[in-house]
Amino acid sequence: MTQAVELLGRVVANAVTVAGLSLLSGLLATLLGVVHRWYARATVPAGLSVLVGLTAVVLVLNVESALGTLITGATNGSSPGTVFDTGVIVVNTTVLAASAVAAAAGGRLGDQLGESTFALTGSGAVDVDVSAVVQAVGRVITVDLPEEIGDIEGYDPVAPGVKETLAGETLVFPRRLTVDELRDRVAARLRTDYGVGRVDVDVEADGTVAYLAVGSRESGIGPTLPPESCAVAVRADPAHAASAGDLVQVYRTGADGPERVALAELRGTAGDVATLAVDTADADALAAEERYRLATLPVEPRSDREFASLLRAADETMGVVTLAEGSDLVGTPVGAVDAAVVAVRGHGGLEPIPSRSRVLAAGDDLYVIAAPSRLRRLDAAAGASDSD
Template identity: 30%
Template sequence: MIEVTTEIIVGVAFGLVVAIGPAIAVGTLGAAGAYLGRGLSRPESVAIALSLAVGNGYAIGVVGPQIIDVRTQTPRLLVATAIVALLAMYANSLGARIASELPIGSSFPLVRNRSLSPESLESVDASGQVTIQSTGDVRDIEGYPPLSPRVRHVLEQGSWRVPADLSLPELERRLEQRLRTTENLAAVSVSIDGTGRATIAAAPPASEVASRVPDGWRAVSVPALVPSGAVPGEEIVVYTRDGAVTGSLLETNDGDRIGRVNDGTIGGEKCVTVAVPIADAESVLRTDRCRLGVRPQRASETVEALALLERADCSIGRVTGGELTAILEDDHERADVWPIVADSSESREVDTERPRQWVVEPAIADLATDDDVFVVAESLTVDRIREGNESTASSASSISDREIESTIPPAEPEGNR
């Protein structure tokens, strides 16, 4: 029994000694054959390995006439042969696998940014767009107030159509720009994984009152007699016991704020929020009841410009670069549409936190398909453009290539007129 065990151990040792070199040779031949399309079969790999093992053993003195006695050394020879055969087959399969996994002959992409996974690309529609869905958990950004329930619901339940051929960083940048514009967000961060799931962190716009207070001024709330017709945003004079203080009307207790539509009927006793210089804030707060006077000022240049357009029976409309190109190709409308300003921020590799970049009187050839363009045209022409945009938005099969459009529409959008 001891002799048999000894013969097995010696056979394993002999097999490992003489099989290492042949196994490396068989693995190399197997890899080369697999690359050339003609791999080695198991019998071929075993035959080559045994031939090389005998030669290797004779070269190192393991195999020789003095030790070859088949009757007495049969166990060790069988074990050594089995070791050589097993290592040969393993080396052959390993070489074939390495040859199939090596990127030999494949070209590497020049752009190394990650893109959507092939599983996500299987859902690309006929227009070349894929749906990006929110993970359902919208985080707040530290240092900002929390989102309103409505905006949070839109971001958690929303989905957006995006071009499928863009890299993930570009998709994230475009979706951030879209959300910042459509939802009026002060800050937004989007992270899209390979499966098309977007993790969103967003912050609402800063307090409107605080953003309207100039440097070196303070916003104070006092009861005052408001002139009839005064609206937030007007320059006022606050009459206190210590004298007159120049300021700006920010808000009334009826909820009128700068930027909201007002019918011009506010007036009388109200609690108002006004912006005044820091040095005068204390005197305003010491007064129990102030009087407000409205200072004369010129009409807004924006209002004057819109009034001139209205008298000329013209309006301002918003189109994309691709829609503008199609309009200008129409001989009936080519002379009636003039591009005045374009937003090219979505086509620039820049920081997404910066404000939008407007180009005045843009060149048509420089506009991308998804650039926002404001045009001046006759009122009927602008109405036709708006009707075309509304009919396009109502059809799921004709979504524009430039829109990363949420399936949950924003609340009560207003037209540009």
């Protein structure tokens, strides 16, 4: 009878040990899941949860074993001189197995708690606004494009059939995207899958497209020509090594010798035909049926040409915005404008690269570089306020 009671006591004690250490492992893994979701905004790896949970359990077992040896001279009740105790081995193995299962379950539970908690509060580490995540129902985000699609001002329209193809089209994206990420994904999909050059799109918090306008890619020589200039094709004899971008002097053969006609920039050659970029005033002096001679000049910095080339390749474009009387931007500094202001034309004339502290006034023309969507918002802000 005494042995039965002692055996029952050992079984109960071992069961309590297994349950207690498994609970400890699960709690630590749950806490890890919550912290990992808060910090990394991702599910904690199952291996990491099990490692943390088992580490705590092993530490407790080692401390218990060390104290038992110190107090009784034996390990977990084993007699002196005994190397292995089958009962202790079985209990410890059961503890480790149960703790591993509890840790894996605790990691998943902590991740779910963290996801639901931080999604409601919008809090999170590394300054991430979790509340900006698109509010989608289901495992994916479906975006329906509007039936009416506009044209981006300053860009050539797309091919006639492109808008018809895009109207009402449904695009599918993965979940857990912020509004800004979804907007970028939509624009990238339209450019790659439908050959659209420029995209101006506004996306709401629920994934609805509030505004969509498209434009074609700028092509040809026109977008790279400076103001008050044009391109002219003439019959000429450029130097053998001449290439686009070289400055040349254009001469014709006159009765009294070579006569200089214009200063131009060589844009391309095809046989004995050269395409020149010249001032509009000099274009009339060049005749298509006449043959000219070109003298290549030393290289000079051409900041206007470099600027035009960079702007052509960038997603941004340049626009001019006029501030109306009563605009919200009147009285604010240039630094408050949500775009790169490269020049301001006011009552005192043109001011390139204005100071960020310069105060804007009604009637000022702002030369800004920004994406089409930002230009559209800036143009709306430059108008008179509705309250006026």
